[in-house]
Amino acid sequence: MPSIDTNSANLSDKELLQQFKPASEAEAVDVNQLDEEDKLRLKQSGVDLESANRIGTFLQTNCGVSKCDCSIKGVELLPITEAMKKYNGLEEYRWKLVDPNKDEFTRETAEHLDNGYFIRALPGEKVVYPVQACLYIRSDDVAQRVHNIVVAEEGSELHIITGCATHPNLTSGLHIGVSEFYIKKGATLIFTMVHNWGENVYVRPRTGIRVEDEGVFVSNYVSLKGVKSVQAFPTATLAGKNSTARFNSVIVAPEGSDIDTGSRVILEGEGSKAEIISRTISYGGRVVARGHLVGKAKNIKAHLECQGLMLTETGVIHAIPELEAHVADVDMSHEAAVGRIAKDEIEYLMARGLDEEEATSTIVRGFLNVKIDGLPKELDDEIQKAVAECQKGM
Numbered sequence: 559m560p561s562i563d564t565n566s567a568n569l570s571d572k573e574l575l576q577q578f579k580p581a582s583e584a585e586a587v588d589v590n591q592l593d594e595e596d597k598l599r600l601k602q603s604g605v606d607l608e609s610a611n612r613i614g615t616f617l618q619t620n621c622g623v624s625k626c627d628c629s630i631k632g633v634e635l636l637p638i639t640e641a642m643k644k645y646n647g648l649e650e651y652r653w654k655l656v657d658p659n660k661d662e663f664t665r666e667t668a669e670h671l672d673n674g675y676f677i678r679a680l681p682g683e684k685v686v687y688p689v690q691a692c693l694y695i696r697s698d699d700v701a702q703r704v705h706n707i708v709v710a711e712e713g714s715e716l717h718i719i720t721g722c723a724t725h726p727n728l729t730s731g732l733h734i735g736v737s738e739f740y741i742k743k744g745a746t747l748i749f750t751m752v753h754n755w756g757e758n759v760y761v762r763p764r765t766g767i768r769v770e771d772e773g774v775f776v777s778n779y780v781s782l783k784g785v786k787s788v789q790a791f792p793t794a795t796l797a798g799k800n801s802t803a804r805f806n807s808v809i810v811a812p813e814g815s816d817i818d819t820g821s822r823v824i825l826e827g828e829g830s831k832a833e834i835i836s837r838t839i840s841y842g843g844r845v846v847a848r849g850h851l852v853g854k855a856k857n858i859k860a861h862l863e864c865q866g867l868m869l870t871e872t873g874v875i876h877a878i879p880e881l882e883a884h885v886a887d888v889d890m891s892h893e894a895a896v897g898r899i900a901k902d903e904i905e906y907l908m909a910r911g912l913d914e915e916e917a918t919s920t921i922v923r924g925f926l927n928v929k930i931d932g933l934p935k936e937l938d939d940e941i942q943k944a945v946a947e948c949q950k951g952m
Contacts, residue, residue: 559950564578564798565885566681567736568572569660570745571658571661571662571663572662573793574612574732574760574834574919575663575666575701575732577699577732578699578700578701578704578730578731579699579700579701579730579845580621580672580700580892581672581695581697581700581701581702581703582621582670582672582722584828585781586601586690587619587620587624587696587807589617589621589624589625590626591606592607592619592624595681595725595726595727596694596725597724599694599723599726599741599754600692600694600723601615601724602657602723602754603617603721603722603723603752603753604690604719604720604721604750604752604770605617605690605691605692605718605719605721606690607625609690609828610709611634611687611688611689612628612632612687612689612690613628613629613630613685613688613689614627614628614630614635614689614690615627615628615665615687615689615690615692616627616635616637616676616677616690616691616692617691617692618637618662618672618673618674618675618693618694618696618702618704619694619695619696620672620690620697620700620702621672621673621703622673622697622762623637623673624889625636626675626692627690627869627929630683630685632679632680632685632714633677633678633680633683633685633689633716633947634676634677634678634680635675635676635677635689636673636676636800637672637673637675637676637677638671638674638675638704638705638706638707638802639673639675640671640676641676642708647897648676648707650704651707651709651738651740652707652738652765653738654738655736655738655740655765655766655767655768655795656736656737656738656765656766656883657740657787660764661764661766663734663762663814664764666701666703666706666734666738667703667705667734667736667764670703671703671705671886672702672703672704673704674693674704674705674706674707674735674736675691675704675706675707676707676708677689677691677706677707677708677716677718678708678709678710678711679709679710679714679715679716679745680711680714681711681712681713681714681715681742681746682711682713683711683714683715683716684714684715684774685714685715685716685717687717688717688718688719688750689716689717689718689719690718690719690720690721691706691718691719691720691721692720692721692722692723692734692812693720693721693722693723693735694723694724694725695724695725695728695731695733695759696723696724696725696728697725697728698728698729698730698731698821699730699731700731700732701731701732701733701734702731702732702734703734704733704734704736705735705736705737705738706735706736706737706738707737707738707739707740708738708739708740708749709739709740709742710740710741710742710745710746710747710773711741711742712742712743712744712745713742713743713744714742715745715746715747716745716746716747717747717748717750718748718749718750719750719752720749720750720751720752721751721752721754722735722751722752722753722754722755722761723753723754724754724756725756725876726756728756728759729756729758730756730758730759730786731756731758731759731760731944732759732760732762732937732949733755733759733760733761733762733763734763734764735761735762735763735765736763736764736765737763737764737765737766737792738765738766739765739766739767739768739775739792740766740768741768741769741770741773741775741920742769742773743770743771743772743773744771744772744773745770745773745774746773746775746776747774747775747776748772748776748778749775749776749777749778750777750778750779750780750799751777751778751779751780752781753779753780753781753783753785753788754783755781755783755784755785755786755788756784756785756786757784757785757814757815758786759785759824760787760788761785761786761788761789762786762789762790762792763789763790763792764790765790765792766793766794766795766796767786767792767793767794767803767922768794768795768797768799769794769796769797769798769802769803769827769887770797770798771797771798771799771800771801771803771827772799772800772801773801773802774801774802774803775794775802775803775804776803776804776806777792777794777803777804777805777806777821778806778807779805779806779807779808779809779819780807780808780809781807781808781810781817781819782807782808782809782810782863783810783812784811784812784813784814784815784843785815785817786814786815786816786894787815787816787817787818787912788815788816788818788819789818789819790819790820791817791818791820791821791822791848792805792820792821792822793821793822793823794821794822794823794824794828794832795823795824796823796824796825796827796830796831796832796858796893796916797826797827797828798827799828799829799830800825800827800828800829800830800831801827801831801842802830802831802887803823803830803831803832803833804832804833804834804835805821805823805833805834805835805836805892806835806836807821807834807835807836807837807838807876808837808838809814809837809838809839809845809847810838810840810843811839811840811841811842811843811844811845811873812836812841812842812843812925813841813842813843813870813873814842814843815842815843815845815871816843816844816847817843817844817845817846818845818846819833819845819847819848820834820836820846820847820848820849820850820878821848821849821850822848822849822851822852823848823850823851823852823860824852825851825852825853825854825855825858825860825888826855826881827853827855827858828855828856828857828858829855829857829858829859830855830858831859831860832851832858832860832861833857833860833861833862833863834849834861834862834863834944835863836849836863836864836865837865837866837867838864838865838866838868838875839866839867839868839869839922840866840867840868840869840873840874840875841869841870841873842870842872842873842880843873843874843917844873844875844876845866845873845875845876846876846878847864847866847875847877847878848878848879848880849862849864849878849879849880849882850882851878851881851892851894852881852882852884852888853881853883853884853885853888854881854884854885855886855888856885856888857889858888858889858890859889859890860881860889860890861890861891861892862879862881862891862892862893863892863893863894864877864879864891864892864893864895865894865895865896866895866897867892867896867897867898867899867922868894868896868897868898869898869899869922875896877893877894877896879893879894879906880892886893893908894934897931899918899921900923901915903917904917904921905919907915907920907921
C-alpha cells in the first residue's frame with residue numbers, strides 16, 4: 559500500500575493491540591440468546607437469521623461460533639478451526655495469499671486465532687441463494703481475530719453476503735480479519751460485504767484473491783455508518799487466461815471516521831479484465847480511496863473510477879488512482895473526480911416542488927445507488943435494504 563498519513567487516531571499498531579483484550583476472554587453468545595436489538599443490527603448488515611432465502615449461515619459472536627449450518631450438499635461451510643482439523647491445517651490454502659508476517663495484525667491472527675469461516679463450493683455446483691456470514695462483536699474493548707478461506711472449485715458459482723457489525727450499544731473494539739479467496743477455472747464468486755461498525759471501532763482486514771482461467775471474482779463493499787478507523791487494501795491476482803475481477807465500493811464517512819481503503823488488481827493472465835469502481839461521501843470524515851491496476855500480460859483491459867462527494871466544509875477525500883504497465887499491449891484507464899453537489903442540480907429539483915433538504919437527499923440517494931448489473935435478485939435486494947437502513951441514520 560502506498561505510504562501516506564493514515565493514522566489519524568495517533569495509535570501505533572502495537573498500541574492498538576495492547577488497548578483491546580482478546581476475544582477469547584469475552585463470553586461467546588448462543589444464537590438463541592440474541593435479543594431483538596441484536597437481530598435488527600444483523601439485518602441492517604445484510605444478515606437475516608430467519609430468512610428462507612439462504613443456503614447457509616455462519617455467525618461468530620466475539621470469538622465463538624454461535625451458528626454454522628448449510629442446507630446444500632454441494633457447499634461446505636465450517637468454522638475455520640474445524641476445517642483445519644479436517645483438512646490437515648488447510649495447508650494448501652492457509653497463508654498462501656496473505657503473508658502472516660505482513661504486519662502486526664497478520665502476526666497476531668497467525669499466533670492467536672479466534673475463529674473465522676471456511677466456505678467451499680464443490681466442482682460444478684451453481685448456487686442461486688447466497689451463503690450468509692456474520693462476524694459480530696458484542697462485548698466492549700474486544701479484539702476479534704479471524705481467518706476466513708473461501709474456495710470456489712472449478713465450474714462452480716457461489717454468492718456470499720458477509721455482514722460485519724458490532725452491538726449498537728458497544729463503544730469500542732478491534733476487528734482483525736484475514737481472508738483468502740480461491741476462484742478456480744471457470745468458477746464465479748460474488749462476495750458482498752456490509753460494514754456496520756460502531757463509532758469507536760478499529761477495523762483491519764487483510765485480503766488476498768487468486769483467480770484462475772475464465773474465473774470471475776466480484777466484490778461489493780458497502781460502509782455507510784460511522785467507524786473510528788478502517789484500513790483495507792485487498793489484492794486480487796488474475797493468474798489465469800481471460801480471468802476477471804470487479805471491485806465496487808460505496809463508502810460514507812461521517813465526522814470522526816477515518817477510512818483508508820481501496821483495491822489492487824494484478825493482471826497476469828493473458829486477456830484478463832479488471833474494474834475498480836468507488837463512490838465516497840464525506841460529511842466531516844476522512845476517506846482515502848485507492849485503486850491500483852498492474853498490467854503484466856498481453857491483451858488485458860482494466861479501468862479504475864473514483865468519484866467523491868463532499869457534503870460539508872470539513873472532512874477529506876483523497877483519491878489515489880494508479881496504473882502500472884509492464885508490457886506494451888495493454889488497455890488501462892482511470893478517472894477520478896471529487897466535488898460538492900452542484901447548486902444548479904439542487905435548484906432544478908427545488909423548482910419541481912422539493913425543498914432544499916429533500917433535493918439534497920435525492921441527489922445523495924442517486925449517488926449511492928449501488929445497483930450492480932449481473933447480481934442475483936436476492937443478493938441485490940439485500941444490498942438495497944442495507945443502503946436504505948443506513949440512509950435512515952444519515
